[in-house]
Amino acid sequence: MKRLFLVLFLVIGFAVNGQAYPDRPISMIVPYNAGGSLDSMTRIVVEFMKQELDVPILINNRPGASGTIGAEAFLKAKDDGYTVLVFPTSSFITPVFQGRKAINTDEFKPVGGFIKSERILFGRTDAPYKTFQELISYARENPGKLKFGSGGSTDTAYVFKYILQKENLDINVTLFNGGAPAAAAIMGKHVDLIEGGNGSPGDVAAMAGKLIPLTILSDGKLSKYPDLKTPLDLGYEYASSVMFGFFLHASAPAEAAQALEKTLKKVLQNEKLLEKFAGRGVTPQFFTGDELQNSIEAGKKVAKLYEIIGE
Amino acid sequence: MTRLQISGGAIALLGVLIFFITPYQVNSIQSGAFPRIVSLCLIVFGVLVALTTEKSEKTNDDIKLFNPLLLCYLVLVFGTTLMIRKYGFYPAIIILLPSCLVLFGERNYKTITLFTIITTGMIYLIIDVLLGSGLP
Amino acid sequence: MTELLSNVMLGMDLLLQWEVLFAAAGGVVAGLMMGAVPGLSDIIAICLMVPFTFYLNPIAGIAMLMGLSKGANFGGAIPAILFNIPGTPQAVITAFDGYPLTKQGKAGKALKVALFASCIADGISDLILIFLAAPVAMAAIMIGPAEHASVVIFALVLISITSETGPVIGLASMLFGLLLSSVGADPLSGAPRLAFGSDELSSGINIVPMALGFFVVSEIIWQICLDKKKEAERVKLQLLEDQIDPSIEQKSKKNHSLSFSEFKRCIPAIGRGTLIGSSIGALPGIGTTVGAYLSYVATKKASKHPEDFGKGSIEGIAAAEAGNNACNGPNLIPLITLGIPGNLAAALILGAFTMQGLTPGPMFMEQQAPLLYALFIVLFFSNFFTLFFGILYTKLIRKMVSLPKNYIYSAVLVFALIGTYIVHNNTFELYFTLIFSVIGLLCRKGKIPMIPLLIAYILGSSLELKIRQTLDLHAYDFSVFLTKPISCVFLSFSVVVIVYTIYKKLKSKATATE
Incomplete structure (x- = not known):
């Protein structure tokens, strides 16, 4: 009996040391309806991340108020790195255009983006x-x-x-x-x-x-329409920016962010994943946390237009 | 006063209420236009209802609004809602089901217990196990 | 035509894999079971099952979802007929005549009529989808914001003036529904409106919590109190009125079977329902509840026995179910031909398409013809699955009528609460259900017709959205509604109908007082 316990302890010990993050299921909050465009793209990426991380990833759809309900549910969750928010960067500024309070972006840590929509x-x-x-x-x-x-x-x-x-x-x-x-x-x-x-x-x-x-009308070029210019190229100061990415709490452990970013980068090079996206007009691509942050900042600039132009 | 006349009057009053609340609850004129127009129409039709009703019609499937049983049920649903938000679905269901049955006049405690257990188990099986979506 | 045939043949090849048929059948069964639970509508059923289709091959996955929505659509009629508790919002109309039949001990007959009507109407509407997709799609896009708004107004007016308690209270109830629908969010900008500072309210109240509170919870509480009252009064009529005499249930098999002559009587109703339902289904965003109701009213007007309606007329059930299910096929037309989902269920199916790497749109018919025809065939054959499993399932579930009512009510109450939660995974919405159950009780007490309110609530925000889009696009020139021919016709009809009805009502009152 004692020996059995010893073995058990060893096994658990190895498990803990060998794999720091993740060692239990991850929950992902998607602030839109199941079956919608963001949801379906997320599910494809998550399917591949599951295999890579070797833990279950549960998708939790929390739609409502243009994403605000989902973002708030995420902020209420524990900041241990096991609750991830999937969010388009443009949704951070949507409340501004509705005359509501903007979401405080300092509370989110951008992990990595997987789609840039133009x-x-x-x-x-x-x-x-x-x-x-x-x-x-x-x-x-x-x-x-x-x-x-x-x-x-x-x-x-x-x-x-x-x-x-x-x-x-x-x-x-x-x-x-x-x-x-x-x-x-x-x-x-x-x-x-x-x-x-x-x-x-x-x-x-x-x-x-x-x-x-x-x-x-956004800030990136598209290879399928090579002749089209962005508003920035045309001499207008503003261009919208939409990037779908994963976010953690600002106070989440750094190793969680690193592990997720590494996995995301790896799965986005997977041929099978790219095949799933073929024909939808969107190509997934890996973006670092900094690039995701830049997209948020570009959005904040556009949010100023609400004051400049008005209703 | 017939029942319909009272309803019409109530509807018209509601229209007046919303008409005056709306401006404080919107952030642009366009946004408030629709509720205000609809509430104006509501006032007109509420008054029309009161004017055009002929005579009171008798019905035998009617209950008193301040019926203790009815209020009990509303309180029960409200209590369950609070419980679900605080403690989660399963504890709330386990309390809701038997109290609902007892209120209805069911006194066979054996079947009540059995029924509660079976229903809760079935919900767990369908929602959590089969559909994998999980109730809090 | 030969091209069509060869596409059908190619489609058959794709189809004849056991996986596809199995998935479609599985979808139908799951749909029947979920639709029969009040609170789990076809939309929620699709939401819950989307993740599963990921593991199937594309055709099987989509076949499953289509089977699911068909099964759920019929499933909603089951509790409506058996307990007067609609499983889905569109089944409200089925309960009008279905529940009285159950009270007469003819539940089996009512279920059979509903099943046949929905399968036949659905099958014909699928054929319309297959053969008339392109012209119907062209007609559908002619409906722009201005036309859409006028059609919605016309539908709302028709529904209101035909209400049981009278046209004026019907219109008032409809306006009340419109007003309730404007609570929460401005449909154009999404800005909070009449939201009283609440974030949860700021995106409006979803139709599922609303319908569950308004119809299901309030109905349960009303019924329980009514039963209690009758028990207390010891009314002798009780047996006849509210409980099914077990001896009727046991003895007369005839009450549960559907004779050929009865079926023949329903054929015109089914035909009318199919026509009305398919036309309404092709227009995006009007919805199945409207289809079911208009078909019911039209059949009542045309029937030789209009007095039977509401007291257990099989024609009424046939019309309601045909009108409701005939929306299904044409609903998919804008999705498949233009890539534009016509309603929420179609939007979810679009999501499933794209998840499988397929993009419906103008080129879809040309590029993916074999696959598309495989889907059409699945769609058509799913109706046979619905019929087959429907017969088995209704036989089984019919027995539930003899279960004690209080147990059924308690269980349904629990499912209603769960259904509310599942839509958005948000427990706050339970309060909405509660508020609407109070509104529902008040409407029952005050004799305010509930259907106009419900339908106005469903259509309210899209009506406002379309009106404001039209005005935005035409620099706030209101005359645009009258200069566009389609919109002008529908608006004039609505005005004429309202004025005429109120005039008639006032006149009859004047003569009555004289």
Whole structure:
């Protein structure tokens, strides 16, 4: 009996020493509905991380209030590195545009990003303009005639509004609650311009030649549309920035952050994972915690537009 | 006063209430426009209901609103909600089920216990084991 | 046509793997079981099962979800018929005639009518999806924000004026629902509105906690109190009114079977329901509850025995279930042809598609034709699974009627609370259920019709969103609603209907007092 205990102790001892993090299941908070776009992408990545880390990873969907409910549930959890938040960086500033208090980003430690989503301005194929410059001159000649619908990204809509203000253009702007209704509206010719992410229904339609990409409204280039410039290249000071990443509590142990970052980097090079993403118009890519932080800062800059432009 | 007239009046009052609360609870004029317009319509239709009702209709499936049993159930659901938020689902269910049955007039304590255990077990099996989503 | 056939053949090849059929059948069974539990609607069922489809191959995974939504859609009718407690919001209408039949000891018959109606309507709507997808999709995108708003207004007006207690109170109840739906968040900007500083309230109250509180919890409390009162009064009618005489249940097998002549009587109702349901299903965002209700009303108007409706008419059940399930096929049309999900369930299925590396959209039909046709065939054949398992399952579950009511009620109460929690994994929403159960009790007491309120609540935020989008896009020029032909037609209809009904009502009152 004594010997058995000894063996047991040894085994447990080895387990503890051999693998510091993680030694028990990790819980991941996804602040959106199960089956949604962020959720489904996260599940693919998590599936591969599970195998790598060799512990179960439980996904906990906490949707509501544009991500705020999930972020708050995360902050309430223990800061031991076993509760991870999956969050798009743009969601940190969404409350600002709704006249609410911004989320305090100091409480989060960015671990690593896995997707950078670019927001693209799409126009109809039957429009007289085919490029962004032509759009601007057309809009100048026809004030109040064009209609723009945002595909669910408020910060990008504000970047577009800023461009309108700077160029002194009159285009009617509205918000759609997601990429899908915006795409439906432009295909039914109810609006002339929409804004949507890569991989959104609008982007899928553009890849099929049913819509024309006019410009990028966020801060990164896209290899599938090499001619498109970002607003920064075009001389506007603001560009939205969306990066999906993992976050820990600011006070979480550093080894947890390192282990997660290392694993994320490794799985994002996995061929099988990339295959799962093929055909969705989005390519996962590894971003360091610093790059994730930069994306947050870029977003905070865009948030100032709420003051500059107003409602 | 018929029942419908009282309902119509209550609805109209509610419309008045919301109409005056709205401006303090929104952060832009556009945001408040819809609730205000709807509450105005509600006032109009609430009054119309009170005006157009003909005669009171008798029904036999009716209960008193301040019925002790009804209030007991509301308190029970409220208590369960508080318990779920504080201690989690399973303890709350284990208390809710038997008290619900006792309130209903069930006095066979053997079946009550059995039923509680079986139901709780089934919920655990379906939600936690089969669907793997876990209740707090 | 030959192309279609060859695609169908290719699709068959993909389909004839046991894994796919097994997944579809499994989905149907899981859906039946979950849909039958009040609180677990088709949407929640899909949410819960999405993670599982990850382990299956793409077709099997999606087949499972489609089977699941079909099973859950019918499953919701079971508790509606047996206990007057709808398992899903759209099953509310089925309970109108289903529960009275159960009280007459004809639960088996009611369930069979519901099952046949839903499978036939669903099957036909799937055929519409398969053969008419492209033209229907073209028609659907003609509905822009302005047209959408007008169609919603028209639907709301129709539903309100046909309500049991009278048109005026119906309209008032509908407006009350609209007002409740505006609590929480501004649908356009997402800014908190009438949220009273609460973060939980600031994204609005989801339809599941609302419907559970409003219909299920309030119904249970109402029923319990009613039973108690009757018991106390020792009303002799009790047996006839509320409890099923065990001797009826045991002896007459005839009450549970459906004769051919009865089935034949339901065919027009099913046809009408299918037509109405499919048209409504093709429009994104209007919803199955509206389809079920409008089909019910239309059948009642056309029926030779309108007085039977609400007292246990099999035509009523057939119409409600057909109208509800016929939405399913066309609901997927915008998703598959344009990549645009028409409702929440379709959005979740889109998520499952993309998780499997498939992107529905304009090119999907051309690039992935064999796969798509495999899905269509699965979709169509799932109806046979629903029929098969439905018959078995209803036979089994029918016996539950004879269980003591108090046990059923207690268990349903627990499931309602769990269902509320599961939607967003948030215990705070239990308060919403509680608040809405109080509102539900007040409506029952005050004779305020509940259906207009529920449907207005479901459609309210999208109505406001569409109106404001239209105004945003047209520089706040209200005349746009009248200059667009489709929207103008629907709005004028609505106004005419309201004015005429109120005029008639006021006139009849004037003559009554004279």
